[in-house]
Every structure is written in structure tokens, then in C-alpha cells.
Amino acid sequence: MNNILSRFGIYSYCFLSLIAQAYSQSKTVDSIRLVNASFEDTPKQSSPPMGWTDCGFTGESAPDVHPSNFWQVSKPAFNGRTYMGLVVRHNDTWERVSQMLESPLVGGQCYNFSIYLSSSEQYRSGTNNRDLPIPMRLNDTVYNFDIPAVLRIWGGNISCGRSELLAESDPVDHFEWKQYSFRIKPKTNYKYIMLEAFFKTPVLFPYNGNILLDNASAFVPVPCNAPVEPPKTTAAVAKPKPPVLPAPAVTPPANQSSAHFVPKPKVGEIIKINNLYFTANSDSIPPNSLKALDDIFDYLMLNQTLVVEIGGHTNGLPKDDFCDSLSLLRAKAVAEYLTVKGIPKERMTYVGYGRRKPVDTNATREGRAKNQRVELKILSS
Structure with a gap:
């Protein structure tokens, strides 16, 4: 009888161990999905898509939901109806958004992440002079934000936190949608993710540029020694048609500039x-x-x-x-x-x-x- 109980105890222990192991694995192998990963919303200016929090600079506009021809951006979405636009500015500010994850990224765990990126040939807007008080900052000159920028992906534990730079794209210098794939390995656990437009480095001087984002994937756990999957075939997008709606609210004066704007070097900079x-x-x-x-x-x-x-x-x-x-x-x-x-x-x-x-x-x-x-x-x- 004792022998039977002993065997039963061993079997029970093994069974419970297998359950615990399976539960532990289920906690580490689940993909972490983003809310509104395709940036769907009503097209709108200076307001991020549903599910995303603006993390921009005080006194600067928030990201936009496209397309609706404002800023003269008319490219069709890669997935769904809309996508998000982020800009970098020659006044040394840039746009970024944040979101709380459904479960944390686990430190030391590797993840695959992909997102479709593009750039708009036309992204016309004014900028602020940050040396002036906020009510006086608007610069009436309209610039084309057309210099290639990069996408940065940050992990953090508060909304808009930037504790660790997890990945950075090459400069987005193309007008068709292309899939960018990243292998991410956070050093510690992170509850929040941030997507940020930034300048091509080294940053000699800030400039005006844009990136468009669509169809982000989940964060998919993978073995760290697994090869990074090559990007899928990119989708060509027809060249944008001339805008049919009115120009942006900022009215350009006679000295409107369509050329790249790079500030003159300042002595002491x-x-x-x-x-x-x-x-x-x-x-x-x-x-x-x-x-x-x-x-x-x-x-x-x-x-x-x-x-x-x-x-x-x-x-x-x-x-x-x-x-x-x-x-x-x-x-x-x-x-x-x-x-x-x-x-x-x-x-x-x-x-x-x-x-x-x-x-x-x-x-x-x-x-x-x-x-x-x-x-x-x-x-x-």
C-alpha cells in the first residue's frame, strides 16, 4: 500500500510539475498585441489615433491621422483606411506616441516586431519659434517636411517613458510602403512602448522631415538565436495625386519655401x-x-x-x-x-x-x- 501511495505521490508531483511548466511557458510565449496597431481613426490634424497617447513637446502639435489631404498628404493606407504621420522639426522638436502594453515585455526575452513605414513627398506645415512665448511662436512660413527621418522604439514603465532604446530604423527615404523588421531584447521588464520619429544621426542640425506608420505587428517572443525573418514583399503605392482639398490652415506668404530647411550654424553651438x-x-x-x-x-x-x-x-x-x-x-x-x-x-x-x-x-x-x-x-x- 505504501508503495502505491509513493508511486501516486511521484506521479502527482510530475503531473503538477508539467502543469506548472506549461503555465510558465504560456506566460512567456504569448505575443503582446498593440491596441489599434493599424492606427485606424477618423482622419484628423494634431491628434493621435485612438489607443495612443501624444508624448510631444509642450506648445507643439500632436501627430496626425491620414489621409485627408491636409498638409498635402494623400497616400493611401497600406492596411485599413488610415495611418499615422510623425514629423521632426528644425526647431529641435519631434513627435512621439506611447501606449500601455496588455502584458509587459520581459527582460532578457527576444521578440520579433515589424511595422510598415513610408514617407510622404509632400508634408507642408509651419513651425514654431521656440525662443518666443507660446502665443507668439507660430512661424507663417510653410516648409515641406521632406527630409528622411528614422523611427525609434522605446521601452518604459510610465506613459511616455523612455527608459531603453529598443530599436531604430534606417532613414525612411522611400515613398512606397515597406515592412521594417526588428529583433528586440529588453534589458528589463517594460509596461509601455513608445514610437518616436527622430533625426538621422549624427544630428548635425535639426531639420524638417516625416515618417508614416501603418500595420504594426504584435511583439512575438522568439529564441534569441533565431534568424530575423526577412521583410515581406513591399507594396507599391501609386504616386499621390495632387490634393483636391484646401491647403493647410497656415497661410503661406510670398516667401513660402519648398526647399530643405537647415538652420545656419551658430558660433558656440x-x-x-x-x-x-x-x-x-x-x-x-x-x-x-x-x-x-x-x-x-x-x-x-x-x-x-x-x-x-x-x-x-x-x-x-x-x-x-x-x-x-x-x-x-x-x-x-x-x-x-x-x-x-x-x-x-x-x-x-x-x-x-x-x-x-x-x-x-x-x-x-x-x-x-x-x-x-x-x-x-x-x-x-
Whole structure:
């Protein structure tokens, strides 16, 4: 009898273990769906689609639901009837939306996520002068927001929170809908997701651009070593027809501009060189950083009168002598690369600031990464 009970106990334990394992797996393998993932709503200006929260800058307009020909955007949706438009602006603001997830993204778990992106050939609007009080900010000049921007995907634990950058697209420089696929692996659990338009980096100067978003997928859990699925065949969209409705509410004066708008460099302005990395404790520049330096070279070639200071900075952990030496060597390495490419030496100086000018805390890895940087400072234009 005891033998039978013992066997029954073993079988019960195994059965309950299997149930617990299945329950645990069910909690980790379920896809996390977005509310209104196709951005469906009545077409409207300056109001995000249902289910999404505006996270933009105070005094700036919210994202739009298209198409209805306002801002001269008339592209058909890829899925459903409508889609969302996000812009970046030359006044150094950009649009973003947030949503609470039905269940959190799990730290350390990998997910596949996809979304269809496009750009509109026409996206015409005024902008605000943020140096003025809010009632006086509107600039009557109408610009075409047509420079390619990128999509950033953030995780957070409050509405509009940006705790971790989970993914970033390439610049969206096409007018047809294309599927963008991402492999996401959050470092910790996140209850909220944010979709954000941002400038192509390195950000030399802010500009006017747009991206269009449609047909986002769920966050689908996958093994981290699984290959990323290639994008599906893209859907070609006919070239937008000329708008048939009235132009935007902002009335353009005679000096309406349809060209790209890039502000003139200001003396004293500081530009961080993003995506520039160095070998650890060295001034050696790896190949994956050369694109960032080539963008700086192109910018200096287009602005032949600029004289710049290249400033190197480190985090605050090493001693002063080491930080001063390393930051100077890294700034010098950038200057030498640009000189070899063709920028005259007299247009550049280089300085090592060591750890004396932090932009964030040195108590966290993320803060130290922000402090370890190279910047351009405009000395004369």
C-alpha cells in the first residue's frame, strides 16, 4: 500500500510539475498585441489615433491621422483606411506616441516586431519659434517636411517613458510602403512602448522631415538565436495625386519655401557625434564608426567657412591624468581622419576635456556611455 501511495505521490508531483511548466511557458510565449496597431481613426490634424497617447513637446502639435489631404498628404493606407504621420522639426522638436502594453515585455526575452513605414513627398506645415512665448511662436512660413527621418522604439514603465532604446530604423527615404523588421531584447521588464520619429544621426542640425506608420505587428517572443525573418514583399503605392482639398490652415506668404530647411550654424553651438565608438582604452577607431566621421566630413565640405573645435570627453571613473590623455588622443584621431579625407588643418582644433564636463551621472552604465563622447563646437562660420 505504501508503495502505491509513493508511486501516486511521484506521479502527482510530475503531473503538477508539467502543469506548472506549461503555465510558465504560456506566460512567456504569448505575443503582446498593440491596441489599434493599424492606427485606424477618423482622419484628423494634431491628434493621435485612438489607443495612443501624444508624448510631444509642450506648445507643439500632436501627430496626425491620414489621409485627408491636409498638409498635402494623400497616400493611401497600406492596411485599413488610415495611418499615422510623425514629423521632426528644425526647431529641435519631434513627435512621439506611447501606449500601455496588455502584458509587459520581459527582460532578457527576444521578440520579433515589424511595422510598415513610408514617407510622404509632400508634408507642408509651419513651425514654431521656440525662443518666443507660446502665443507668439507660430512661424507663417510653410516648409515641406521632406527630409528622411528614422523611427525609434522605446521601452518604459510610465506613459511616455523612455527608459531603453529598443530599436531604430534606417532613414525612411522611400515613398512606397515597406515592412521594417526588428529583433528586440529588453534589458528589463517594460509596461509601455513608445514610437518616436527622430533625426538621422549624427544630428548635425535639426531639420524638417516625416515618417508614416501603418500595420504594426504584435511583439512575438522568439529564441534569441533565431534568424530575423526577412521583410515581406513591399507594396507599391501609386504616386499621390495632387490634393483636391484646401491647403493647410497656415497661410503661406510670398516667401513660402519648398526647399530643405537647415538652420545656419551658430558660433558656440555644440554638436555631438553619435555612433562614434573607439576600441576600449584606446584612440583606435573601428570600421563601424567611419560612417559617422564621413557624415561630419560631408558636412564640413558643404560648409567651407566653418572652423570647429573637436572636443574629446570620457566618463568619470578613471583618474584625471588618464582621462585627459585619452580624451585628447581621441579628439586628435578624429581631426587626423578628417584631415586625411581633405579638411584643411587650419579649420580644426582638438581638445581633451577628460572627465570635467559630464552630461549625465557616472553612477550608471548608461550615464557613463553618454559622458564618453566626441563633440564639435562651432568656433566661426
